[in-house]
Amino acid sequence: MDNLFLKYMRERTGRKKSPGPSFESPGPVITISREYGCPGRRIARKLSETLTEKNKSFxxxxxxxxxxxxxxxxxARELKLSPSLMQDLSEYKERGFFENLALFFSDEYYPSDVKIKNTIAKFIYNASVEGSVVIVGRAAEAITKNFANSLHVKLQAPLDWRAKIVADSQGMNIQEAKREAIEMDHRRSLFxxxxxxxxxxxxxxxxxxxxxxxxxxxxxxxxxILAESRGFVV
Structure with a gap:
């Protein structure tokens, strides 16, 4: 049996479908933020496939x-960094003494925190202007909040549920997985x-x-359903 909420939303948005975005408007863009352990990438992939099929049907x-x-x-390419270092710096991941020592004698450098964030923001902004994009994480909801043709989603779940997902996927026990989830949520919130x-x-x-x-x-x-009601699919 169809979900009653979804049925209600179909009927409601079918009566009040908004016009599509104008040519001048950037987007459409859908952002997905998630607590650690929630399936942000999997949802984004399936969502983009579904929206593409919807477009084709029209x-x-x-x-x-x-x-x-x-x-x-x-x-990372723009800042001339390795993706792994860029990931660590943007997520405030601590490195061990010998890792830092190796980086000190390498050709890589540590750009400022502001430069890292602004470089990431520029990429997200430019991708969003092109439109028809689903963006996972990296504060995309804040960077594109003022876009008229935007929709912002957050995936959440209780810590115990997320810890089990993390434990199963990374071979941790539950307590380790809980600590990992809490730490990752904290680092993402800093960004x-x-x-x-x-x-x-x-x-x-x-x-x-x-x-x-x-x-x-x-x-x-x-x-x-909401993307259709906002004219993201035409």
């Missing part, structure tokens, strides 16, 4: 794409707060989903 061959690791790869200035999530996100109680399909279908 005779529009424009493809939706999704980006995640590309943000770090392209930003986001540069752009969000510690403002509450409700200032940036349109939709919140509990991944422990909703399937991927339910989450994706809900997002697609």
């Amino acid at each position: 005779g529009n061959n424009r493809t939706w794409r999704w980006i995640s690791k590309e943000i770090i790869e392209e930003s 986001r707060n540069y752009f969000e200035k510690e403002r509450p999530d409700i200032d940036f996100f349109d939709l919140f989903f509990n991944c422990s109680t909703l399937s991927d399909e339910e989450i994706i279908e809900s997002i697609v």
Whole structure:
């Protein structure tokens, strides 16, 4: 049986479908932020595939794409850093003494924290202007919040549920996985707060989903319904 909420949303948005975005408007862009252990990349991939198929059904061959690791790869290329170092610096990951010593004698350098964040933000902004893109993480919701043609999603779940996912995927015990989830959430919040200035999530996100109680399909279908109602699929 179809989810009653989804049925209601279909009926509601079918009556009040908004016009498509104008040519001059940047986007459309959908951002996905997630607590550690929630399936952000998997949702983004399936969502972009679904939106592409929706476009085709309307005779529009424009493809939706999704980006995640590309943000770090392209930003690292611009700053002339290795992607692994760029990842560590952007997530405030601590390095051991010998790793830092090796970097000191290498050709790599540590750009300023502001330069790293602004380089990442520039890539996200430019990708969003091109439109038809789903962006995972990296404070994309704050960087594109003022885009008229944007939709911002956050995936959440209880810590115990996320810890089990992390433990199963990384071969940890539950306590180790909980510590990993808490630490990763903290490091991600440090990055986001540069752009969000510690403002509450409700200032940036349109939709919140509990991944422990909703399937991927339910989450994706809900997002697609709103994307259609906003004219992102034409």
